[in-house]
Amino acid sequence: MCRWLAYSGEPLRPATVVLDPQHSLVAQSLNSPLGNETVNGDGFGFGWYPSGAVAGSIPALFHSIEPAWHDTNLRELTGAIESPLFFSHVRAAAGPPIQQTNCHPFRYENWMFMHNGFVSGFAAFKRELVFAIDPSLYLELKGTTDSEVLFYLALTLGLRENPMAGLAAAISLIEKVGREHGVAFPMQGTIAVADGATIWALRYSSQGATRTLFHSADIEALRELYPDTAWLNLFGKAAHVVVSEPLNDLPGAFLEVPESTFVTLDASGYHHQPFLVAA
Incomplete structure (x- = not known):
């Protein structure tokens, strides 16, 4: 469906x-x-928290419907700014139209969200899911994707208080409603969420066969293994990325996130937990 990257450090x-x-x-x-699709050229998005931003700061967003490889503004922007936490996403549209409001990441207050995957059969029960969104959040919906609806469902169901619980409740609802409409495996995907200080990532699907997800190994350990690899010196000790697939072929540089796993990335590093959805 798509590819994405989240950086913190x-x-x-x-x-x-x-x-x-x-x-x-x-x-x-x-x-x-x-990826399931070799080419992801149906627009892209980039979202970042500015350097020196205080807790609760609102991230900036840049969306385009051009292919990422063709957009000179993306090159200018990512080469000019610095950020301690940013998201980037390239899209392969699977139904919803190619328009800026359908490009990830999505934003609400200080929260960012992006998704690689889909809600199977979404059109058949979209109305029920949208109506489950809290009325105070309903007007924030700008696009037509299942991903954005998932984000606002999670916000409705407690994402801001407990990201894992909020996502679990939203996915549980999607699976319940989807199965009521005859969809055996409603949920598929990897998800990233951030509040400006912490990144939470999820690999989960109803079928147990989720899109790939990896995160980088510890930079200091990699420097010890590869002392002559100059590009490792570009990164500080706290630098971490979570990605749909590895950014290079260096052995040991990227570790696959297991199926049905929730990852928290904070100042102390990565923390893995099993991700369970209520039946």
Whole structure:
């Protein structure tokens, strides 16, 4: 469906991971070896928290319906700013039209959200899901994707208080309503959420066969293993990325996130938990 990347660590020029690596996100938009769609050219998005921003700061967004590989503004922007936490996403549309409001990441207050996957049979029960969104959030819906509806359902059901519980409740509702409409496996995807300080990532599908998800290994450990690899020195000790697929072929640089796993990435590093959805 799509490819995405989330970075957290010392302030960094986003181009360092979005554009420059061997298998950068922009390179993956042209050729995604681990994706279900090789080409992801139906628009892209980039969202970032400014350097020095205080807790609760609202992230900035840049969306375009151009292919990521063709957009000079993306190159200018990611080469000019620095950010300690940013998201980037390249899209392969699977039904909803190609328009800026359908490009990830989505934003509500200080929260960002992006998704690679789909809600199977979404059109048949979209109305029920949209009506389950809290009325105070309903007017925030701008696009037509299942991903954006999932985000606002999770906000409605407690994402801001407990991201894992909020996502679990939203996915449980989607599975319940989907199965009532004859869809055996309603949910598919990997998800990233951030509040400006922490990134939460999820790999889950109703069928137990989810799109790929990886995160980087510890930079200091990689420097010890590969002391002559100069590009590792571009990153600080706290630098971490969560990605749909690895950005390079360096052995041990990226670790696959297991199926049905919820990952918290904060100042202390990665923390994995089993992700369970109520029957």
